[in-house]
Amino acid sequence: MTSVPTNSQSGYFRPTWCEIDLGAIKHNTRQLKEMVGRDVQLLVCLKGDALACGAERIAAICEQSGADGFAFGNIDAAIACRRAGVSLPMLLYPNCLPESASILEEYRLIPTISTMEDVHGWERHVKSSLDVFLKIDSGGLRAGAAPRDSQRIAVAIASSKRLRLAGVYGHTLASYHVDSNGVAEKGPQKQLEVFLGALMSIEDARIEIPIRMFSSSEIVVSQPEADLNAVEPGRLVLGLDFPAVASRERVWMPALVGFKSRIVTKKRLDIAFASKQPSFFPLRDEMVIGLLPLGWSDGYPKTLPKLATALVRGKRVSLLGPVHSELLRIDLTDVPEAEVGDEVVLLGASGSEQILLHDLAQQWGVSVADVYTGIGKTLPRVYLNE
Numbered sequence: 596m597t598s599v600p601t602n603s604q605s606g607y608f609r610p611t612w613c614e615i616d617l618g619a620i621k622h623n624t625r626q627l628k629e630m631v632g633r634d635v636q637l638l639v640c641l642k643g644d645a646l647a648c649g650a651e652r653i654a655a656i657c658e659q660s661g662a663d664g665f666a667f668g669n670i671d672a673a674i675a676c677r678r679a680g681v682s683l684p685m686l687l688y689p690n691c692l693p694e695s696a697s698i699l700e701e702y703r704l705i706p707t708i709s710t711m712e713d714v715h716g717w718e719r720h721v722k723s724s725l726d727v728f729l730k731i732d733s734g735g736l737r738a739g740a741a742p743r744d745s746q747r748i749a750v751a752i753a754s755s756k757r758l759r760l761a762g763v764y765g766h767t768l769a770s771y772h773v774d775s776n777g778v779a780e781k782g783p784q785k786q787l788e789v790f791l792g793a794l795m796s797i798e799d800a801r802i803e804i805p806i807r808m809f810s811s812s813e814i815v816v817s818q819p820e821a822d823l824n825a826v827e828p829g830r831l832v833l834g835l836d837f838p839a840v841a842s843r844e845r846v847w848m849p850a851l852v853g854f855k856s857r858i859v860t861k862k863r864l865d866i867a868f869a870s871k872q873p874s875f876f877p878l879r880d881e882m883v884i885g886l887l888p889l890g891w892s893d894g895y896p897k898t899l900p901k902l903a904t905a906l907v908r909g910k911r912v913s914l915l916g917p918v919h920s921e922l923l924r925i926d927l928t929d930v931p932e933a934e935v936g937d938e939v940v941l942l943g944a945s946g947s948e949q950i951l952l953h954d955l956a957q958q959w960g961v962s963v964a965d966v967y968t969g970i971g972k973t974l975p976r977v978y979l980n981e
């Protein structure tokens with residue numbers, strides 16, 4: 596049984612938590628670095644609080660395991676990581692205003708530039724000097740300069756006294772598909788070509804581009820030629836899997852390894868009484884239920900999934916609906932030895948039984964990423980294998 600964060604030291608008394616395996620982060624980071632090689636920088640994307648695994652702890656482990664920098668979808672998460680002692684370069688996707696320039700200078704954060712207006716805005720507010728990244732819109736129609744504007748904007752950055760062009764990046768929103776022979780399909784290759792064309796137009800103006808970066812997780816494992824001299828995967832580092840070409844097939848270890856609670860109340864139902872109540876769940880003879888202090892407020896699906904199960908003392912038990920805000924029932928009829936205080940595993944192992952991430956995602960009818968963000972946001976996190 597894991598040590599549960601329910602004491603005055605941890606500050607938590609409600610026995611419901613998730614478990615994040617920092618050993619997995621270490622493994623995935625090293626494996627990525629080894630895969631792309633020494634000449635390719637690894638910037639780990641930590642958006643969404645590192646998929647709700649906790650950006651500060653994840654960043655610290657990545658920093659020790661060979662990462663070269665980070666990218667953030669939220670400036671406040673980046674600042675929190677700096678304050679926690681993370682020292683590698685930090686790129687910000689568009690998520691702050693030029694009026695925050697002094698904070699970026701103080702914390703050495705790198706903003707994204709997409710337009711001439713961005714260049715002028717940052718130039719006006721930066722006091723001393725600031726590294727910036729130019730983003731190219733290769734077809735996602737989100738942030739980024741249109742390819743034909745990229746040279747003009749790069750020239751504006753390069754001729755600025757306060758801004759320094761530290762890199763140029765792109766991002767494809769279209770998923771790559773790898774066919775059954777492990778060959779990446781050509782379609783989204785177009786976006787890489789558009790990006791490379793924009794890089795060339797910038798170099799035509801004799802502007803040096805220290806970092807050229809295009810690949811998120813799906814691209815890293817399906818399109819090795821898109822490595823250029825830096826990559827920025829996020830979900831791979833957190834252990835999510837993507838279709839890979841043969842040369843990049845690896846085992847990625849999931850960071851989210853546990854979702855657990857403990858029985859806070861156990862009772863035998865008075866069946867004569869229960870059978871006169873609305874039918875919340877099918878009644879059984881000698882039925883015993885347990886209550887768990889967790890519910891849809893913690894990211895558990897509001898509608899109880901069909902076949903929703905958990906593990907108690909190595910046995911598989913059913914969850915019983917309806918799901919409440921912060922309470923959930925389990926059927927303990929077949930585990931008469933279960934006691935108040937017993938650990939209940941919704942994700943993870945108990946005895947020889949196991950509920951894997953993919954099983955849980957399938958139970959819930961969501962993606963694995965949705966399981967991460969669903970439960971990681973509200974629950975206390977226990978970090979394992981530091």
Ligand SMILES: *Cc1c(COP(=O)(O)O)cnc(C)c1O
Nearest residue numbers: 640766811812813827828829830
């Ligand atoms: C989200 C994001 C990434 C990382 O995506 P993953 O699929 O998690 O690897 C990289 N670059 C940009 C611009 C992003 O928005």
